[in-house]
Amino acid sequence: MTFEVLAEPVRRRILDLLRERPRLVGELTAELGLSQPGTSKHLRVLREAGLVRVRAQAQRRWYELDPAPLAEVDAWLAPYRWMWADRFDALERHLDADAAQEAAQETEEER
Amino acid sequence: MTFEVLAEPVRRRILDLLRERPRLVGELTAELGLSQPGTSKHLRVLREAGLVRVRAQAQRRWYELDPAPLAEVDAWLAPYRWMWADRFDALERHLDADAAQEAAQETEEER
DNA sequence: GAGCTATATAACCGCAAGGCAATGTTTTGG
DNA sequence: CCAAAACATTGCCTTGCGGTTATATAGCTC
Numbered sequence: 001m002t003f004e005v006l007a008e009p010v011r012r013r014i015l016d017l018l019r020e021r022p023r024l025v026g027e028l029t030a031e032l033g034l035s036q037p038g039t040s041k042h043l044r045v046l047r048e049a050g051l052v053r054v055r056a057q058a059q060r061r062w063y064e065l066d067p068a069p070l071a072e073v074d075a076w077l078a079p080y081r082w083m084w085a086d087r088f089d090a091l092e093r094h095l096d097a098d099a100a101q102e103a104a105q106e107t108e109e110e111r
Numbered sequence: 112m113t114f115e116v117l118a119e120p121v122r123r124r125i126l127d128l129l130r131e132r133p134r135l136v137g138e139l140t141a142e143l144g145l146s147q148p149g150t151s152k153h154l155r156v157l158r159e160a161g162l163v164r165v166r167a168q169a170q171r172r173w174y175e176l177d178p179a180p181l182a183e184v185d186a187w188l189a190p191y192r193w194m195w196a197d198r199f200d201a202l203e204r205h206l207d208a209d210a211a212q213e214a215a216q217e218t219e220e221e222r
Numbered sequence: 223g224a225g226c227t228a229t230a231t232a233a234c235c236g237c238a239a240g241g242c243a244a245t246g247t248t249t250t251g252g
Numbered sequence: 253c254c255a256a257a258a259c260a261t262t263g264c265c266t267t268g269c270g271g272t273t274a275t276a277t278a279g280c281t282c
Contacts, residue, residue: 025228025230026228026229036228037231037232040229040231041230041231043229044231058227059227060227060228060229061228061229061230
């Protein structure tokens with residue numbers, strides 16, 4: 001389940017934000033530039049995946065990170081990790097390839 | 112893009128199979144228990160994500176793993192990695208929680 | 223307690239994703 | 253050559269997801 005949850009870019013951003021410090025729904029909504037219900041919906045998914053916890057303080061909800069389920073992702077990734085020799089070089093090569101491919105896809109979409 | 116591609120359980124299984132050795136489309140189709148076009152469709156997605164490469168030999172296509180894009184996932188995961196103290200304990204706890212939650216969800220779905 | 227604040231939930235919409243059957247393409251074998 | 257083998261692509265259907273607006277709920281404030 002964790003993989004599906006992380007597939008959403010918005011949800012990864014939420015986790016990245018919560019990595020710094022706990023946040024209110026309102027703060028997240030502002031930083032993500034989406035509607036409040038949209039944010040709440042993503043938070044619900046993250047909650048059910050166990051990736052975030054909530055503390056209620058009056059009407060406010062403090063959302064904080066719970067990284068435990070990420071261990072599942074890490075575990076899946078583990079047997080692959082030795083395979084790319086220089087990890088950072090591989091990432092850079094991949095990102096370059098991405099840029100090239102996106103350009104190619106745009107060309108393709110113009111047909 | 113890599114995260115979205117990995118969200119599909121079937122595609123993760125394909126990668127796991129290719130981690131052992133390159134395979135033909137037919138072999139994968141058999142092991143995945145899905146239609147041949149279904150398999151080809153997933154392979155196309157994996158190809159476009161740069162996660163697999165193909166070598167043609169007559170009508171046969173040997174698919175092999177290319178782990179490079181996984182570096183992107185690893186890079187995203189990196190700043191979280193220190194956060195779960197004992198990695199394996201965290202995973203076990205999470206998997207236990209999963210089982211409990213799935214049971215709870217089934218109960219919920221019965222309404 | 224009336225209204226405001228902060229968040230959750232509900233209802234609806236559009237689209238993309240995954241599945242299958244049918245068909246196209248290429249290469250091999252006889 | 254012709255039939256079969258091995259894949260890829262196409263077309264179609266259904267489902268689920270992400271987004272928004274509208275509405276409910278809960279707690280604070282004055």
